[in-house]
Amino acid sequence: MKLGILKETSDGEKRVAITPTIVKKLIDDGYECIVENGAGFESQFKDEFYETAGASIKNKATIFKEADVLLKINAFDPDEIKNLKKGQIIICQMYHRSNPECMQSLAEKGISAFSLDAIPRITRAQDMDVLSSQNNLAGYKAVIVGAYETTKIFPLMMTAAGTITPSRVLIYGVGVAGLQAIATAKRLGAIVEATDIRPETKEQTESLGGKFIYVEPDEGETSEGGYAKEASEDYKRRQKEAVDASLFKADLVITTAMVPGRKAPLLITEEQVEKMKNGAVIIDLAAMQGGNCELSEPNKTIIKHGVKIIGTTMSPLSVSTNASDLFGKNVYNFLTHLSDKDGFKWDLEEEITDETLIIQDGTIRKQ
Amino acid sequence: MKLGILKETSDGEKRVAITPTIVKKLIDDGYECIVENGAGFESQFKDEFYETAGASIKNKATIFKEADVLLKINAFDPDEIKNLKKGQIIICQMYHRSNPECMQSLAEKGISAFSLDAIPRITRAQDMDVLSSQNNLAGYKAVIVGAYETTKIFPLMMTAAGTITPSRVLIYGVGVAGLQAIATAKRLGAIVEATDIRPETKEQTESLGGKFIYVEPDEGETSEGGYAKEASEDYKRRQKEAVDASLFKADLVITTAMVPGRKAPLLITEEQVEKMKNGAVIIDLAAMQGGNCELSEPNKTIIKHGVKIIGTTMSPLSVSTNASDLFGKNVYNFLTHLSDKDGFKWDLEEEITDETLIIQDGTIRKQ
Amino acid sequence: MDFTLSIIYLIASITFVIGLKMLGHPETARRGNLVAAAGMTLAILGTIFLFDGEVSTKVYALIGIAIVIGTIIGWMVAKKVAMTKMPELVSMFNGMGGASAALIGLIEFPHYTGHPLQISVILAGMIIGSISFAGSIIAWSKLNGTMRKPIRLPKYNILNNVIILAIIAYAVYFVYSGSDNYLLVFAIFGAALLYGILFVIPIGGADMPVVISLLNSFTGLAAAFGGFLYDNMVMLTGGILVGSAGTILTFAMCKAMNRPLSNVIFGAFGGESATGESGSTTGGSIKKTNPSDTAILMNYANKVIIVPGYGLAVAQAQHVIHELEELLVSRGVEVKYAIHPVAGRMPGHMNVLLAESNVDYDRLSEMEDINPEFANTDVVLVVGANDVVNPAAHNDPSSPIYGMPILDVENAKTIIINKRSMKPGYAGIENELFFNQKTSMLFGDAKDALTKVLSELKNM
Amino acid sequence: MDFTLSIIYLIASITFVIGLKMLGHPETARRGNLVAAAGMTLAILGTIFLFDGEVSTKVYALIGIAIVIGTIIGWMVAKKVAMTKMPELVSMFNGMGGASAALIGLIEFPHYTGHPLQISVILAGMIIGSISFAGSIIAWSKLNGTMRKPIRLPKYNILNNVIILAIIAYAVYFVYSGSDNYLLVFAIFGAALLYGILFVIPIGGADMPVVISLLNSFTGLAAAFGGFLYDNMVMLTGGILVGSAGTILTFAMCKAMNRPLSNVIFGAFGGESATGESGSTTGGSIKKTNPSDTAILMNYANKVIIVPGYGLAVAQAQHVIHELEELLVSRGVEVKYAIHPVAGRMPGHMNVLLAESNVDYDRLSEMEDINPEFANTDVVLVVGANDVVNPAAHNDPSSPIYGMPILDVENAKTIIINKRSMKPGYAGIENELFFNQKTSMLFGDAKDALTKVLSELKNM
């Protein structure tokens, strides 16, 4: 089977779906690999590295022509879709539920498509879970970006020239990204507070040395398959009350709250931003899903009411080397789970295949 | 006595010499304060804050006219010098030894000038020591910048998608900045190594959890008044031998080595940079003094041989709030040591006054 | 009494005390046992060869034969027995001692009829010896597996009390009446045996060590009564020493099991069984351990692997585990951490935790690298981990974690698991590892428990 | 002997054992003392009121008067004495006991001439009592300050040995000859007194507690000889108990001072003085302490302030100090850290360190805030800090650190300083705080020393 690894085309994206190390493993397993030239450049993987690992470097057109399977991180753009051939298989993050038109045009090409973001959150699939691996890095990097952007330092320091009080970091949403953000901010010496709708995150926050702001949850289940459900209006009001005091003292706020398949919950209104400290920074990792902060805009940095608001999911992109490493490993695990060197197994009974195979030979299986 | 606090004019400088808190203390002590408008803006101190503290906000011209003492962080530029009046006293970092022309023009104005960077490194003067307080922040921020710029994360992480090896950080020069850099990088989970010409820094490095690369020192004293002396050629050779292995594995290199009154020692040649890892980052905090890395240029970021080289002393500037806090406290301690509300003591017998008073009533005392 | 013999007895008594003292410290224990044994040998030889009276060679020969028989059997059995069978052997030997004491009483009785004091001493020795004998034999057969289930007659408590009171009343009457009816003595003997049996029968197998220890101190007492009778100092002191030390030991053992003695003995009558405690639903039985045993095991191990999990983070025990690791390393033990990729609740959770307490990166091993190493590992210490060591991932296709790679701690020689309870972890499933033969559970908050282990270790 | 009295003596003996045992644990110590005192009272009353023979009222009256006098004086002195004078008082009381034993011998001697065994017992009690008496008085006067300098005659060692050998030889001869020369007895008495004096005179004041403990066990021995003489069990057991416990205690004290006993006693003859050890050049004398005393002091304090310095970082003892702090807090002690702005070697050094071990930010106090608090602080624990607590900054204008603000630990009730040696810190200057009356030095690497303190604390 011939795998084609494409260079990412979206703006600012520095990662690559497969790293030279993984290429080597795939080739050892009997796969063939062709890599688009410059694909790994931004993640510090030179073309030579791929060649040493056993891949051949080709241009985009050749890859589209020769490959049986096409690998990317982000969804294929219309240009790319045009070049697809019937019977080819593509693997990437498609977010199929929010992109029905794109699914349509893919189906028309008569290809098969697996979506990596649809991998179910089951224990067995943990090593293929790209969301976890990338969100983890996002949590780390969000704190680094925050530390870089604020005009204060994080730790407490008692020096001859006076005492610097520690920065206060507030984190909304204690999922994978939130937890890593707590850990990193704590490491740097900040006072860290966090809140989440799922009550089990209290213990998790504390296990990392953070302080949890507890908001009495709504009645009934707050989560489903590891993900949060949407919060009630009443919950939102109570949450504001509980968190406001911390928000108005915070030097850095990182928001990561998301509900799968929906717009991200709105947690910080403009009114709240107005009352925040002059010079505070908000990093909204949910900006692409509509943002947890009313003022945030995707991939933009805004200063309003003395507060710098950074809307991004790009954080993992900036640690592209590690992010690509992990992504590649996930894809490798996914690929070897679904196929061997001679082809795919198409075992539709199997949960992971079933959940991720969005389009099969031009038929859309999942909506 | 009327103190005039000026807005900094140099490019990229975000600090302010005196913060609202210090203004309040000075006013309590009986001084009068006038602050240039917008002086604290970049450090998150709004003009209102100064007014609340008891200062009056004026424009630059008024301040030059009214103030008895003029306070700044950086040396006065020619424009400013023009506006000085005979008998006025100025306080700032003048680096008088490297700026003889500037001293000359100041002297011609018949003013008196205290230089903050000339404060002797004696125990008693620790709370006025702006170099220590600012270098400390520089060390912290250098690591944050490094973490921001690299495409890897610092800590070791063993995850379902594979293991991320920890970043390796190498620090040249274990002075104030170097120590804080070690501490910060260590906090973030990197493997930290450091080297210095003064052997006592070995224990200090280890006291922060860093690994010291020991280079047999030259015969005789290696330091003088707490500062390092210049290294011999032989030492430099031995140093390279000992450090190279670590340098070529490092993901982030921070250089802080300086010898007062001289060009910073050259520690990393282009040849060495060539052998470094693809994607590595060098932050040269000595860039203003000639740089510890052959390729570094002041206030520039260069990518060469796959290595990003950032030449800066600006690190503390980006944590301007805290940097101003500490600087202000230093200046306050200095000011109240030399003067009271009615005027200066001019006690030239006293070591601190003697060392810092560069120009007295138009006469240059120190060269 | 002969002077030399007195001195020999004195020396023997002292060796008993010193030997027992030395037995209380791991480093000296073995030598202590030898010291006491030497003293015992001395006392026995002295008794035989320094005897004052006229003794026929026949008797000497008989004694010699008896000793040779006892020595050979005792030696062989003790040498051959498997490690796991030792407690039951101790019980058996204890029974022998009790029987010996009872027999002495039985023989001596006719010589002393009419001396109320001596008779009471004889009766006391005999009764206690018999109880100890019968009880030990039951304990032995329980440990042995011959007698499996605790047997419970109705109104046990009352029945037992009635019997013992009857024995005492009868003995008192006997002494006062000055009777010399040999048959009656046999009746008492029989009643005591019965009581011994009834005493132990309802107690569960897991509590046997405590019972043996108690019976052990009974036998000591019986021996001491013998010493009274013959005015023999070494029997007296040796017996009393074992009597008191044994009693304290019994309490210490109960304490280590976190149960009062009364609960062990009388709890049995309440119908509560020792294994009932495990709180598990699979019905398998778990072994509990304590900080001190854990410490000893690790101290004398060559290689220890620590498996941290989410519980370590919850307890914030990272500093303690690091200290523990450092101490073990300083004692020459090889220590590693096995990091499972999804241990904890976020990727790298264990790394963050252990880096905070400055654990050397080189000591952390990834799952793939460490899995083959478990086979030659003496002790695995699992701290607050659960799912990541759950063999269901290998064995049980219906389990939600089936197919996840796990740390193969099962292959290690001994497994110690520290957690607070038998509750499941994140995946919400039972862990059969806890019921493994090689596994001991160290219950308690990780920080507390490890702190205790640490201080036990320091005292070694 | 009368039955009741025997039982009373038995009870008294038991109270002594139990009392002493209880004295060994901080929580029970006080009650233990009372238990022993109660037993003693019982024994004394029993002796007087249950005496078998015919006694004139005059003698009773005399005894009564003597006891009243002794009680009043003893009580008053003991109640009034200042805390710091207690050890010398103990020495004095010990001397009284010795004198009492010696006097008994002196009085009883004429009654027993011709019974070699009794005479040897009498002589032994008298000699030992006298030595203890004379030695204690010298020890008292040394502690008291009356006798300041150790006095050293030439060839001390030989002289002393000659005297003691002469006394023994003489006593042996006396027993064998069966002499009844009362004067000779006085000569032995005198010689023993002389030996007692010579024994203690060369030993330095700092070592007196060890000497007193040794003399204490001597007096115990003398009392035991009295017990032998009268076949009096309570004297015998009490005396032996104190004799053996006192000896062990003496060794324990030497061990706590890290010196062998021989060094304390004979080292004196070598011309080496206890204060010579301090290794300081200012010639002031320092007090050393040990982990266990440190632990007790802190455990019973209301408020403890910890002053960390560069040494804490060098030793990487941040985790241990945090554990210590947590334990103290859990015991109800108020604990704070006093952070000097330039402690360590970089700004914020202590903050980095303590944050690593998760010390709560709220427990850290800045210098200005905490300085007024030292006055109501029971214990200041200075860990690897030096310059930042050096009073020279206030007092000595010629010092390079003159004018630097420091932490005013001097104002606290007790100061414990942990460092490895008497070496100066960064500024390279002597620190007179170490020689302060209120200061004790806890020498050793910070991590080691604090770990020991911690485990002592845990055992409390």
Add this chain to the structure above:
Amino acid sequence: MQELLSFITENLQMIYIVILMIFVGVEVIGHVPAVLHTPLMSGANAIHGVVIIGAILVMLHAEPDNILALSLGFVAVVFGTLNVVGGFVVTDRMLEMFKKKK
């Protein structure tokens, strides 16, 4: 009652010995690590085998033709020896695990 009193008075020293031995036994066990409980029990078990001395004495005292006494005594000596020898040997084996490095 009187008998008891006189018994006590006569055997006073014996009583002291018993009481002191009890103290010694209690103190000696003091704080023994739990893992030593079993070997310690086993060692103590061997020590009470001292009862064999009583058995030997029985035989030594017995008339050579008192078959009952001799045979019971014989059994008692065998039992006692088992207790002693077996006890010490099994204790030693239990303690083997404690040899090894410091």
Add this chain to the structure above:
Amino acid sequence: MQELLSFITENLQMIYIVILMIFVGVEVIGHVPAVLHTPLMSGANAIHGVVIIGAILVMLHAEPDNILALSLGFVAVVFGTLNVVGGFVVTDRMLEMFKKKK
């Protein structure tokens, strides 16, 4: 020599008592925290004041007209009382610092 032997044989129980008491003394002190050394010494000091019983016996035994014995005995009792009373009281005072919360 013979005398010594017979002495030992006669006083065998006494010897046991002495030896056991020594064990008890040693064990009881065991691991006492150093800060208790002084109070413990002081307490032990008070206990050996039991010598006062000897002094009382001397007086009780003395002829009412044996002035020497009576006066020496008187002094011995005073001394002994001082030892006992002073010893216990001063120990108690030393131990005052240990009262307080757990």
